[in-house]
Amino acid sequence: MIIIEAILLIPLAVAVACFFLPHRRTLEASALLGTGALFIIALMLGIDVLNNGPVQYSYWYVDELSAFMLFIITFVALMVVIYSVSYIGHDYEEREIDLRQFRSYYLMVQLFLLTMLLVVVCNNLGIMWVAIEGTTLASAFLVGFYEKDTSVEAAWKYLVICSLGIALALFGIVLTYASSIEVLGASSSALEWTTLRSIAPELDPTYLRLAFILIMVGYGTKVGLAPMHTWLPDAHSEAPSPISALLSAVLLNCAFYGILRFFIITELCVPGFATTLMLIFGLLSMALAAAFIIAAKDYKRLLAYSSIEHMGIISLGFGLGGYIGIFGALVQMFSHAMTKCLLFFGAGNILQKYNTKSMDEVRGVISVMPVTGALLLLGALAITGSPPFSIFIGEVAILQAGLSNEEYLVSGLYLALLVVIFAAFMYHISRMVFGKTTEGVTKGDAGPISLIPMLLLLGIILVIGVFLPEPFTDMVEQVAGIFPGGRT
Amino acid sequence: MNEQALTGVINGLAAFILLTAFVMVSHNRMNQLVRTFAIQSIALGAFAFAVAYYTGSDHIYVIAVLTIVLKGIVIPQFLKYTIDKIHVRKEVEPLVGIPLSLLLCAGLVMVAYYVAEPIIAGADAVTRNTLAISVAVVLIGFFLMITRRKAMSEIIALLVIENGIFLGAISITYGMPLIVEIGIFFDVLVAVLIMGLFAFRINQTFETLDTTFMRRLKD
Numbered sequence: 001m002i003i004i005e006a007i008l009l010i011p012l013a014v015a016v017a018c019f020f021l022p023h024r025r026t027l028e029a030s031a032l033l034g035t036g037a038l039f040i041i042a043l044m045l046g047i048d049v050l051n052n053g054p055v056q057y058s059y060w061y062v063d064e065l066s067a068f069m070l071f072i073i074t075f076v077a078l079m080v081v082i083y084s085v086s087y088i089g090h091d092y093e094e095r096e097i098d099l100r101q102f103r104s105y106y107l108m109v110q111l112f113l114l115t116m117l118l119v120v121v122c123n124n125l126g127i128m129w130v131a132i133e134g135t136t137l138a139s140a141f142l143v144g145f146y147e148k149d150t151s152v153e154a155a156w157k158y159l160v161i162c163s164l165g166i167a168l169a170l171f172g173i174v175l176t177y178a179s180s181i182e183v184l185g186a187s188s189s190a191l192e193w194t195t196l197r198s199i200a201p202e203l204d205p206t207y208l209r210l211a212f213i214l215i216m217v218g219y220g221t222k223v224g225l226a227p228m229h230t231w232l233p234d235a236h237s238e239a240p241s242p243i244s245a246l247l248s249a250v251l252l253n254c255a256f257y258g259i260l261r262f263f264i265i266t267e268l269c270v271p272g273f274a275t276t277l278m279l280i281f282g283l284l285s286m287a288l289a290a291a292f293i294i295a296a297k298d299y300k301r302l303l304a305y306s307s308i309e310h311m312g313i314i315s316l317g318f319g320l321g322g323y324i325g326i327f328g329a330l331v332q333m334f335s336h337a338m339t340k341c342l343l344f345f346g347a348g349n350i351l352q353k354y355n356t357k358s359m360d361e362v363r364g365v366i367s368v369m370p371v372t373g374a375l376l377l378l379g380a381l382a383i384t385g386s387p388p389f390s391i392f393i394g395e396v397a398i399l400q401a402g403l404s405n406e407e408y409l410v411s412g413l414y415l416a417l418l419v420v421i422f423a424a425f426m427y428h429i430s431r432m433v434f435g436k437t438t439e440g441v442t443k444g445d446a447g448p449i450s451l452i453p454m455l456l457l458l459g460i461i462l463v464i465g466v467f468l469p470e471p472f473t474d475m476v477e478q479v480a481g482i483f484p485g486g487r488t
Numbered sequence: 489m490n491e492q493a494l495t496g497v498i499n500g501l502a503a504f505i506l507l508t509a510f511v512m513v514s515h516n517r518m519n520q521l522v523r524t525f526a527i528q529s530i531a532l533g534a535f536a537f538a539v540a541y542y543t544g545s546d547h548i549y550v551i552a553v554l555t556i557v558l559k560g561i562v563i564p565q566f567l568k569y570t571i572d573k574i575h576v577r578k579e580v581e582p583l584v585g586i587p588l589s590l591l592l593c594a595g596l597v598m599v600a601y602y603v604a605e606p607i608i609a610g611a612d613a614v615t616r617n618t619l620a621i622s623v624a625v626v627l628i629g630f631f632l633m634i635t636r637r638k639a640m641s642e643i644i645a646l647l648v649i650e651n652g653i654f655l656g657a658i659s660i661t662y663g664m665p666l667i668v669e670i671g672i673f674f675d676v677l678v679a680v681l682i683m684g685l686f687a688f689r690i691n692q693t694f695e696t697l698d699t700t701f702m703r704r705l706k707d
Contacts, residue, residue, distance in 0.1 A: 126668030133675045137682050144686070149693045153705055156686055160642055163679060164633065167649045170672070171626070174657040177664055191665055206607060234705040 003045050004060040004121050007070070008114060010038045015110035018103055024092060028085050031106050035074070035081045035113075042074040050478055061123030061194055064478045068330070069120040069257050072337045076249045077113050079341055079453040084109070084242045086450035087348050091240070096146075105145065105240075112138040112246070116254045125261065126191045129166070129173055132222065132258055135251055136162045142243045143235045154231075154238035161231040165221025169258075172214030176262070179207035193261055200268035209273055212266040215259060216277050222255035224308045225281045225315060226288035233292075236304035237357060241348025244300060248307045248344060249337035256314065256333070263318065267484045278319030279410060285312030286417045294424040298357045299350070302428055303343050306383055309421055310336040313398060316414060318483075320401040326486040328397030330476045335390040335461055339382045342457040346376035349446040354438060359428055364437030369445040373433050375454045380429040382461055384422040390464035494542050501535040502618040505655060506597070509628040509648060513589045518578040518640055522567045525644050529559035532651055539658050547666040548658065554673050555654070563647065563680050570684045571640060574691045581698070584635045593628050600624035618659035625652030637699050639687040643680060650676055 014034035021027050046067035049055055054063035062070070088105055091097050097105075115134035122128050136159065144155030177191055183202045184190045196203070221228040236244045266274040289309035296302040310332065317329025349372045354362050366373035382389035395418065402411030445451070464472055480486035508528035515521045533556035540548035571578060582589060600623035608619050629649035633642055657664055664672075690699070 124665070124668065126664055127671055130668070130671035130675050133679070137675070137678055140682060140686070144689070147689070147693075150705055152686065152689050152693050156639065156690060156699065157705075159679075159683055159686065160633075160646070163646055164630075164649070167626075167646065167653060170650075171653050171656060174653065174661060174664065177657075178660045181661055191668060210607070238705070 003041060003048075004055070004057075004062060006041055007038065007045065007117055007121065010034050010041070011110040011114040011117065015107050015114070018107040018110065021103070024089070024099070024102060027103060027106050028089070031081050031110070032085070034110070035078045038113075039074040039078045042070040046071050050475060056123065056194060059123060059127065060121050061192075062121055063482060064475070065257070065260065065482050066120045068334075068475065068479045069253065070117070072253060072334060073113070073116055073120065073250050076246065076337055076341050077109075079345075079457060080242045080246050081109070082453045083245070083345050083348070083450055086447050087240065087242050087352070090352055101145070104141070108138060108141050109243075109246070112142060114138075116250060119254045120257055123192045123194055125173055125176065125193055125196070128258060128261070129170055132169075132219065132255060133163070133166045135254060136166065136222070139243070139247065139251065143239045143247075145240055145243065146238070148238075151238040154234040158231045158235040161228075162222055165218045165228060167218070168214050168221075169218025172211040172218055172262070175207045175211035175214065176265075179204040179211060193265075196265050197268065200265050203265070203269045205270045208266055208269050212262055212274055213277065215262045216274075216281065219255050219258040220281060223252050223259065223311050223315075224285075225311055226285040226308060229285070229288070229308050232308060233301045233304040236307070237298055237300035241300075241344050241351060244303070244347070245341045245344035248304070249341040252307060252311055253333055253337060256311065260318070264483060271484070275319045275321050278315045280319075282312045282314075282316030282319055283410065283413055283417075285309065285315065286414070286421075290417050290420050290424070293421055293428075296424075296428060297359055299359050299362065299428070299432065300344075300347055300357050302359070302425070303340065303347060306343075306421075306425065307336075307340060309417075310340070310383075313395065313414075316410070317394070317398040317401065320398065320405055320407060320410070321483075321485050322401050322405065323480060323486055323488050324397050324404065325401030326480040326483050327476055328394045328401060330394075330479055331390060331397065331464075332394035334476075335394055335464070336383075338457050338461050339379055339389070339391060342375065342454050342461075343379045343383060345450060345454050345457075346372055346379060349450055350376070350432070352446070354441055359432055361438060362432045363435040365433045367437055368441055368443050371445050371451050372454075375451070375458060377429065377433050378458060379454075380425060382458075382465075384425050385418060386422075388462065388465045390461045392465060393468065491542075494538065498535065498538045498542065499617050501531055501538060502621045502655065502659070505531050505535065505651070506621045506624055509625050509652075510590065510593060512644075512648065513593050513628065513632065514586050516580050516582070516586065518571050518580060518638075519568060521580060521641060521644050522564050522571070525567075525647060526560050526564035528648070528651060529564075530556055532654060533560055535655065536658055536663075539662060543662050545662060547669075548663045550666060551658070551663055551669050554670070558673055558677060559647070559651070563677070566680065566684060567640065567643065570687060574688065580636055580638065580641055582635050583637060589631070589635060593631060596627040596631060597624040600627055619656060622652050622656035622659060625649075625655060628652075639683075639690050639699055642699065643683045643687070646683075647676070647680070 017030050049067040092102050115131050115138050118131035140155050140159045143158050144151045180190045183199050189195045224232040263274045285308050289305045292305040314329045314332050317325050385391050385395045508524055512524050533552045536548055536552035601620045604620035604623050626649050629645050632645035
C-alpha cells in the first residue's frame with residue numbers, strides 16, 4: 001500500500017513542476033491534471049476504507065472520517081483549480097498580476113493542499129499539529145496575494161492570530177501527552193490517535209480536560225469559532241476568490257477535523273465535558289455571525305460571517321450528539337463546503353465584473369450576468385437552509401437532535417438565529433441580484449470555465465437534498481459510527 | 489553530580505528563563521529584545537541538557553542542541569538581519585509603560601502559579617516549579633504580544649510563547665516524541681522566515697513596522 005504516500009506526493013510533484021514550467025497554459029494544465037488525479041486516487045482510497053475498514057501503516061491512518069475529509073478536500077480543490085483558470089487567468093489578462101505571481105499562485109495552492117491532506121491522513125496528533133500550522137504558513141501568501149496594503153494587513157493578522165491559537169493548541173497536545181504518560185510511559189506511540197483511543201478511559205482526566213479546552217480554543221481559532229474568529233472575515237475578503245473558497249470550504253473543516261480527533265478521545269474519557277464546550281462555542285459563533293450578517297456591507301465578508309455561522313452549527317451538532325446530531329453535523333460539514341464554494345465563485349465573478357466588494361454598489365446582477373445571478377440566488381437559498389438543498393437536511397437533523405435531547409432552550413435559540421440569518425442574508429443577496437443595474441457595467445456573463453464548477457456544485461447539493469442517495473447516507477452513517485454515541 | 493544539586497540546577501535555569509522574560513518586558517530597543525530572546529533560548533537549551541542528564545533519555549539531548557542552534561543562534565541572527573535591513577526606528581514603543589508592564593507581569597506570574605497548582609499537586613520535585621514557570625512565560629509572551637505593536641516584536645512575542653510551551657513540554661513529559669519535536673522546530677523556523685518576509689512587505693506598504701497603522705479592515 002503506497003496510496004497514502006501517492007496522495008501526498010502528487011501535490012508536491014505538481015508544486016515542483018509549477019516552479020519550472022514557463023507558460024500560463026502549461027501551469028494550468030499541470031495543476032488540473034494533478035488535482036484531477038488526486039481526486040480519483042482519494043476517491044479510490046475512500047471507497048476502499050468504507051468497504052474494508054481503516055487503513056493504518058507507518059505514520060498514516062485513514063479511517064472513515066479521514067476518507068470523508070479527503071473527499072471534501074480533493075473535490076473542492078479540483079473545483080477551485082478549474083475556477084482558477086478563469087479567475088486568475090482574468091487577473092493575468094488584465095495585467096493585475098505578472099507571470100511570477102501567476103506561477104507562485106499555482107505553486108502555493110498545491111503546497112496548501114499538501115498540508116491539508118497531511119492533516120487528515122496522519123495518525124500522530126503531534127504531526128497533525130505540525131501540518132495544521134503548515135496550512136497557516138502555506139496559505140498566508142495566498143491571502144496576501146495581491147500585495148496591496150489591505151491584503152498585507154489581512155495576511156499579517158491571519159499569521160499572527162492563527163499562530164497564537166496554534167501555540168495554545170500545542171500546549172493542549174503537551175497536556176494530552178502528559179495525560180497518557182502514566183498508562184503508556186514516554187513511548188513514541190503515545191501521541192498516536194489509535195493508541196490514545198484504545199486507552200482513552202484510562203487517561204488522566206485532569207490533564208485531558210485542560211488539554212481539550214486549549215485544543216478547542218487553539219484549533220477553534222483556525223475554525224473561526226467566536227470569539228477567536230477575528231482573522232477570518234479579513235482573510236476571506238482579501239484573498240483571491242478561489243482561495244476564499246478553499247479557505248472557507250476546506251481549511252475550516254480541516255481545523256475542525258483536528259478538534260474532532262481530540263473530541264472523540266475526551267468524550268471517551270470524560271463524557272459530557274467536550275460536548276458542553278462545543279455547544280457553548282457553537283451558539284456563541286452563530287449569535288455573533290447573525291449580528292455581523294445583519295450589518296454586513298461587503299459581500300465577501302458577508303459570506304465569511306456565514307462560514308462562522310456554519311462552523312457554529314456544526315459545533316452545535318456535535319455538541320448535541322447522539323446519532324442524529326452527529327449525522328446532521330457531518331451532512332452540514334459536507335454541504336457547507338459545497339455551497340460556500342459555489343457562493344465564493346459567484347462572488348468572484350461579480351467582483352471581476354463590478355470591481356467592488358461593497359454591496360451597495362452592486363445591483364442587478366441577474367440582468368448583467370444571468371447565469372451567475374441565478375446561481376448566486378440559488379446558492380444563497382441553499383446556504384440559509386431552504387429546502388430542497390442539502391443544508392436543510394443537516395439543519396433539521398440538528399434541530400431534531402436538540403429536541404430529542406430535551407435541550408429546548410438551545411433548540412429555540414438555534415431556530416431563532418437561523419431565521420434571523422435567513423432573513424438578513426436573503427435581504428442582502430436579493431438586493432444585489434435584482435434592482436436597477438449599476439451604471440457603467442457592461443452586460444455579459446463570466447466564461448463557461450467559471451460556470452461549470454458552479455453548476456456542478458449546485459447539482460451535488462440539489463441531488464443530495466432531494467434524493468438523499470443511499471451511498472451518501474451510508475458514508476455519513478459509517479463516519480458517525482466512529483463517534484461515541486454515534487451508532488444507530 | 490548528585491540528584492539534589494541537579495534539581496537545583498534545573499530549577500535555577502527555569503527561574504533564569506522567567507527572569508529573561510521579565511527583562512524582555514523592560515526593554516525599549518528592538519535589538520536588546522532579540523539579544524535577550526537569544527539568551528533565553530540558550531538557557532532553555534541548557535535546561536533541556538540538565539533534564540536529559542537527569543532522566544538519561546537521549547532524545548532530549550537532540551532537542552537541547554536544536555534549541556540552542558535554531559532558537560539561540562539562527563533565528564536571532566535572522567531577526568537581527570531583518571531589523572538592520574529595514575531602516576526604521578528601532579524603539580519598541582510599548583502601549584503600556586515599562587514600570588506598569590513589569591507590575592502586571594508579576595501579577596501574571598501569580599496567576600500562573602494559581603493555575604498550575606491543581607496539576608502540580610501530585611507531580612514530582614523536578615516539574616513542580618517548572619510547570620508554573622512555563623505557564624508564566626507563556627502569559628508574559630501573550631502580554632508582550634498585546635502591548636508591543638510592532639511586527640518584529642510580535643514575532644518575538646510569539647517565540648517567547650513557544651519557548652514557554654517548550655519549557656512546559658520538557659518539564660511535564662520530559663519532551664515529546666522526537667519526530668514531533670523536529671516537526672515543531674521546522675514549523676517555528678518556517679514561521680519566523682515567513683513572518684520576516686511579511687515584515688519587509690509591511691514596511692514597504694506602510695513605511696513603518698507599527699502594526700497599529702493596520703486598521704483598514706473592519707466592519
